[in-house]
Amino acid sequence: VKLIDWYVESRLENTNIVFENDNLDRHIGLFTLMNGDKFAFAHGHEIPLNISVQSYAAATYSYIKYVALGHWHTTKMKTFFNSKVFVNGSIKGLDEYAEKHGYFAEPEQTLLVFDGDNLTNITINLKNINN
Secondary structure (H helix, E strand, C coil): CHHHHHHHHHHCCCCCCCCCCCECCCCEEEEECCCCCEEEEECCCCCCHHHHHHHHHHHHCCCCCEEEECCCCCCEEEEECCEEEEECCCCCCCCHHHHHHCCCCCCEEEEEEEECCEEEEEEEECCCCCC
């Protein structure tokens, strides 16, 4: 994660994008989009998907518009209380953990693009990238 942060920050250093310490603790991060919406993120293994919005709102004393989680090895999107929860797929696809828990999915990642109040949600199929 630190390598990714360093790489992205160095590539965008001459832009108007500001990088802040966005970690609330070692498991949860929070940042504010340019339109003021709050975006929380976590690996996802310590909180059930269905209560993530309420839990992060309570933890931060604020309305959370978006939550991004991993861990579940399959892409999902759910809406709770007008907030959207995105679960990113696994970049590896099927591994021992996923097979043990019945998460059978192709390698993929999710790209979220925000433009004001508009959101574009793109799932990127990585199946043929490694071949």
